[in-house]
Amino acid sequence: MKKIIGDPPNRDVPHAGKGRRGFLRQGAALVTGAASAGLAQGASAQGLAGDPWERVSGAGFTGYGQPSRFEQPVMRHIGRPYGDLAPGTGSALAPIEALEGVITPSSLHNIRSHSGTPDIDPKQHRLLLHGLVARPLVFSMEALWRYPMTTRIHFVECSGNSNRALAPQPAQVPAGAIHGNVSCSEWTGVPLRMLLEEAGLLPQAKWLLAEGADSAHMSRSIPVEKALDDAMIALYQNGERLRPEQGYPVRLLLPGWEGNMSVKWLRRLKAVAEPTQTKDETSKYTDLLPDGRALQFTFEMGVKSVITKPSSTMTLPRTGYYEISGIAWSGAGRIRRVEVSTDGGATWAEAALTGEERPKSLVRFRLPWEWTGKEAVLQSRATDEKGRVQPPRKEWVAQFAADVRYHNNSIVSWSVGADGSVKNVYV
């Protein structure tokens, strides 16, 4: 394309008309009509009137940018069950209904914290690795910075995500306020295996106790098998240092496993022979069964998906073309397939996927849809590379006692009314 100025312009550039690569080939379309969305308005060829911002010099540069003031409503959904008594205890869920793609901006990443976000000075903070090891070690953040690192895109989902979908009546709130306790980032850090090898794990070490530097000292027991597999001592999130709410300056990251095991503000790993039976793996984060016993150590998050566009509390302004889009993920590996239904599960069509090559990552699915103005029930159903299929809500609920609150990966349903209103429904 490069040319010498003065040469005749290149006339060999091809024009429109070579093989269509339109969106209809992306998946089994639910569109019955035109191949084009056709949502634009006709225009005169004269052009546009100038807008006010075209007539004044724009704003100068900022060292650290922020969203447009017109995007200020896009905020995390904050839930504080104890209110001002414990302002840092609870969750802040990602507004997945307003997001696109796969990466969650760090400013909107979901948060689950048990005693607020500590204000840690990285120069003072240390990570201790001790217990059943040949050489107990302590790492400054500066030392960790010099270790070999790895970069991978993974989701982090709180195992309490979607527990609001277990309420007796479907909540009429945005999708993120129910299902947004999941996010996806590019994480960079040191493979935990490398640090364990340096310390010399003893053969009797079967578990690690991971402990945070928050005032709750949130703690979990981690099987050594996972620690030696894909566990990471994460220092960076989406290119920059971890955000305070995600564990600054250092967190454990256990790809695909329930979020609170990826202990934030990590201060200590102790190699031990048995699980430590901490509060957050006994009285909490266990799933009560109908017979009164409880499932413990459900580490791997299930295969799951949710339609974000359109979703609960939105309104379709008119009939015609829409793209149904959403996110899918599995703690077991890659997403193989996402199917979409617009008739409450009677029939399904396969959606197009973005990012499905990455294990334990969010995947974006998309399917064209033409809304004719009739009532509809939208659902998505994910299948992962292990062949596990996202279960119907009734089937999932029947496995547990009535007050189960973790690991809900069941199918989500949104109804579309004849007036275009989208509502949360249980099907």
Next chain:
Amino acid sequence: MKKIIGDPPNRDVPHAGKGRRGFLRQGAALVTGAASAGLAQGASAQGLAGDPWERVSGAGFTGYGQPSRFEQPVMRHIGRPYGDLAPGTGSALAPIEALEGVITPSSLHNIRSHSGTPDIDPKQHRLLLHGLVARPLVFSMEALWRYPMTTRIHFVECSGNSNRALAPQPAQVPAGAIHGNVSCSEWTGVPLRMLLEEAGLLPQAKWLLAEGADSAHMSRSIPVEKALDDAMIALYQNGERLRPEQGYPVRLLLPGWEGNMSVKWLRRLKAVAEPTQTKDETSKYTDLLPDGRALQFTFEMGVKSVITKPSSTMTLPRTGYYEISGIAWSGAGRIRRVEVSTDGGATWAEAALTGEERPKSLVRFRLPWEWTGKEAVLQSRATDEKGRVQPPRKEWVAQFAADVRYHNNSIVSWSVGADGSVKNVYV
């Protein structure tokens, strides 16, 4: 791993010792010594004293988070050649020396603007598609939201990136202040091809004039061939709506091509028969040759890499293990290989890559290195899937007139002194 509480603990979890997957297999290591970085200090088994932040409740939730106060020095490098006379004219470069992985946080994305950042109301903004088309169309942002979208990770590099490396003397500033006019995001938007097909491009349409809604009305001519290939009308960046500095509410994205063609704040695409010969494709963004002629329309950015860690103005605190790490990219497609030299180009070792499966995206390269305390000159050399190799600086410079300022993709050199100081050098 799931177990019923009360059952005996699972004793089948394997311990350390199965096949090493240490970092030394990632690439041809420059480490001659131990297999482990060995940067930690020995510790007593008693544990850590509690830090102050462990004794108080942490901060509550925020709707939109920010970095730790300890990260405030990580800012874009702002260059305003006309100072307060034109505060929005110039560049702000990404602090690549402080970043990791491949994704650039949107708050730190490089900026090149000709008349500042306009404050655009998305409800008022329109995109006009007219000229040599059967049906001139105008798109509201709400209409664009309903179109089929695509999500891809791509870099955007200003073709003026690294022009500071053409100064007579090597600048002793951080890597980002020289080479940070490049960033990489996950972009989501509507394939431009789809809108052109809806408008019905006429056969005589060979170019598009793309025009921004900034007060400079920054404009470039785009070959129809590229517009029908992988061009995107981008609406989202790293999951959220575009940032104002990156074109909110809508920009053109031409993957792999010089940054200012990806016109920000896009207000108009006009299909035309010939290039429009705008200011920013004639007097600017052209490369002056020694004979006084100029190269025009060098659209595709060259194959390139830069070591970010360690880099200019840093100091290695002591001898021993370091990871050499940096970014590589090519406008022609995928990065096939990055080689690293620590002796100014006499010998090379191949680095490990992350993200090399993605075309026209930043790739992260890493190589273990043991610094023995001797002087060293660090260089990286990228090769892309088309077989193009990043050229030595002298060879690149010799092609052009003395005041060339665009498209510099030549090899970058950092010297390491016996005192550990890292400096920018021309080799």
